[in-house]
Amino acid sequence: MPSTTNDSNNPHVPHPNSASGSKLVHAVLEEDQLYAFKQKTHFGRRDISPPLNILLWALRIYVIFMMAIVVVQIIRTI
Amino acid sequence: MAEPSEASRNMSAENPAGLLVSDKTANADATSAESLTREDLARAQDRLAVERARRNFRLPASWRWLRLLWLLAGPGVLVFLGENDAPSMLSYAATGSKFGIGFFLPFIMLTFAAAWIVQEMTVRLGAVTHRGHAEMIFDRFGPFWGIFSMGDLILGNFLTLITEFIGIRAGLSFFGVPPLVAVGGALLLILAVTMTSRYWTWERILLTMALFNGLFIPVALLTHPNWGAVGHALLTWSPLPGGLGSSNIIMMMADIGATVTPWMLFFQQGATTDKGMQPRDVGFGRWDTSIGTLLAAVFGIAAVLATVPLFTHGISAANFQGAQFAQAIEPYVGRLGSTLFALGLVEAGLVAAISISTSSAYAFGEVLHHAHSLNRTVKEAWPFYLVLTGSAIAAGAIVLIPHAPLEFIVIIVNVIAVLAMPPALLFLLLLVNDRQVMGDRVNSLWLNIAGISVTVFLIAAGVGYAITVVFPQLF
Numbered sequence: 001m002p003s004t005t006n007d008s009n010n011p012h013v014p015h016p017n018s019a020s021g022s023k024l025v026h027a028v029l030e031e032d033q034l035y036a037f038k039q040k041t042h043f044g045r046r047d048i049s050p051p052l053n054i055l056l057w058a059l060r061i062y063v064i065f066m067m068a069i070v071v072v073q074i075i076r077t078i
Numbered sequence: 079m080a081e082p083s084e085a086s087r088n089m090s091a092e093n094p095a096g097l098l099v100s101d102k103t104a105n106a107d108a109t110s111a112e113s114l115t116r117e118d119l120a121r122a123q124d125r126l127a128v129e130r131a132r133r134n135f136r137l138p139a140s141w142r143w144l145r146l147l148w149l150l151a152g153p154g155v156l157v158f159l160g161e162n163d164a165p166s167m168l169s170y171a172a173t174g175s176k177f178g179i180g181f182f183l184p185f186i187m188l189t190f191a192a193a194w195i196v197q198e199m200t201v202r203l204g205a206v207t208h209r210g211h212a213e214m215i216f217d218r219f220g221p222f223w224g225i226f227s228m229g230d231l232i233l234g235n236f237l238t239l240i241t242e243f244i245g246i247r248a249g250l251s252f253f254g255v256p257p258l259v260a261v262g263g264a265l266l267l268i269l270a271v272t273m274t275s276r277y278w279t280w281e282r283i284l285l286t287m288a289l290f291n292g293l294f295i296p297v298a299l300l301t302h303p304n305w306g307a308v309g310h311a312l313l314t315w316s317p318l319p320g321g322l323g324s325s326n327i328i329m330m331m332a333d334i335g336a337t338v339t340p341w342m343l344f345f346q347q348g349a350t351t352d353k354g355m356q357p358r359d360v361g362f363g364r365w366d367t368s369i370g371t372l373l374a375a376v377f378g379i380a381a382v383l384a385t386v387p388l389f390t391h392g393i394s395a396a397n398f399q400g401a402q403f404a405q406a407i408e409p410y411v412g413r414l415g416s417t418l419f420a421l422g423l424v425e426a427g428l429v430a431a432i433s434i435s436t437s438s439a440y441a442f443g444e445v446l447h448h449a450h451s452l453n454r455t456v457k458e459a460w461p462f463y464l465v466l467t468g469s470a471i472a473a474g475a476i477v478l479i480p481h482a483p484l485e486f487i488v489i490i491v492n493v494i495a496v497l498a499m500p501p502a503l504l505f506l507l508l509l510v511n512d513r514q515v516m517g518d519r520v521n522s523l524w525l526n527i528a529g530i531s532v533t534v535f536l537i538a539a540g541v542g543y544a545i546t547v548v549f550p551q552l553f
Contacts, residue, residue, distance in 0.1 A: 021114065021119050021122075022114060024119065024122045024123070024126060025114055025118045025119055025122040027122075027126075028122050028125035028126050028128075028129055029118065029121060029122050029125060029354065030208065030356060032208050033118075033121065033208045033354060033356075034113075034114070034118050035113075035114075035115045035117050035118055035449070035451075036113035036114070036115070038208065038209065039447060042213075042217050043207070043209070043214065043217035043218055043515065044217070044218075045217070045218060045219070045220055046218045046219065046508075046512065046514070048219065052508075055504065056219075056223060056501070056504065059500050059501040059504055060226055060501060062500060062501075062537070062540070063230065063497060063498055063500070063501055065544070066497040066540050066543075066544060067494070067497065069543070069544045069547050069548065070490055070493060070494060070497070072547055072548075073490075073547045074490065076547075
């Protein structure tokens with residue numbers, strides 16, 4: 001555990017390039033929690049099978065249809 | 079160097095080609111000390127407090143557990159008390175005044191159970207991947223489906239934000255505050271809370287504000303509820319008075335939309351990530367979500383009970399707006415009760431406005447790969463803060479437009495939330511069942527059954543609503 005006097009409630013954050021700051025970050029955060037890591041690495045695309053594609057489209061059409069229903073109801077109410 | 083997360087380890091093991099795709103333009107070590115940011119340091123400070131609490135063996139185990147819960151709770155309580163927002167509390171108030179307690183008390187409990195099932199998945203997803211919900215959808219399903227998902231979120235969030243300002247305006251009008259002052263003051267408060275540049279501070283301020291959602295409890299108590307009848311209603315679940323008529327179905331939709339909405343997915347996963355939660359914190363995340371569910375359910379039911387006297391005395395509240403509920407219940411709860419009701423509406427609107435605009439800002443930042451953390455200063459993450467404050471300002475401005483159709487927006491916003499939910503739930507279920515992303519923390523069979531049941535329930539509610547609109551003669 002790094003020795004630091006900073007408390008979690010302390011709004012004064014050490015400078016990113018300071019030795020204590022770097023030591024603290026690398027001791028308690030997982031690598032993929034670091035901002036630079038997340039900026040430069042991304043999850044790859046998953047395979048979308050035909051049945052899954054149909055399901056995604058079906059729910060998309062459902063939402064579009066339902067939004068049209070909402071518009072109809074608003075017009076009727078007005 | 080810090081250890082890779084469970085998600086990274088699983089990805090490396092199961093996908094030799096590497097599920098994590100590196101940006102080919104990167105020419106430096108992504109995690110070198112030089113590239114550390116204020117966001118990393120602030121998050122590390124929060125994590126240090128958690129690690130210290132976890133290893134503080136001088137404390138009894140129960141105290142250590144409570145200390146950890148204190149440090150790790152937040153996103154779950156906030157998302158549920160944020161969802162007990164102005165239109166939700168108005169929906170509950172309308173429910174109590176129109177139907178009493180027979181059918182809707184257990185129905186509301188059921189919707190909160192459904193919401194818990196959904197939100198627990200976002201905690202796991204955020205803690206394991208350390209990524210926000212929008213980013214995960216874009217990464218795993220591509221921009222085509224991601225843009226649809228964002229479209230649903232943006233529309234729903236903006237309409238809901240408008241209703242929050244309607245609630246704030248209505249609540250403050252009870253005290254004679256002019257609309258411009260009410261909306262302007264709320265915006266200033268939102269700006270002040272979000273400009274702390276520290277997630278922890280923001281979270282604790284918002285949690286404190288959110289606890290005032292409990293103002294509906296004393297209002298309910300002032301109506302002297304028949305607790306035997308309340309207990310009987312919860313245990314027996316009476317039939318829906320008037321059957322499945324059009325207005326009844328819309329009321330049911332509004333109450334579902336008061337607990338299960340797309341912004342909650344984006345918010346809780348974003349906040350879990352911003353808080354720096356890790357896979358071993360998931361148990362505390364579940365407790366956080368459970369506490370939030372329980373508090374929101376109790377406060378929501380209190381809002382129903384607060385307006386039951388209107389039902390008992392046959393007073394029609396069909397066309398009531400926010401402040402009118404407070405005025406209408408005054409003969410039964412006194413000036414104190416109606417004042418608390420109006421203040422509760424203001425609180426509900428304020429907390430939700432902050433939470434919802436934050437969820438929009440998280441999603442934009444994740445998709446555009448801009449800095450998107452409340453641990454950043456405005457200068458460092460100005461696009462994030464611009465979306466956060468800009469959406470709130472735009473929504474507040476619409477509320478001030480004379481003759482804007484605000485009543486329609488209030489009625490329809492929860493319905494839209496329910497209708498947009500099934501595709502959002504499909505993405506969520508696919509992500510939490512993705513072993514390459516979640517490793518061993520994929521959904522269990524029972525969680526999948528529960529998640530699919532919630533999705534089918536929401537689709538059925540949407541279809542029922544469509545039938546009442548297309549074939550009104552049937553009802």
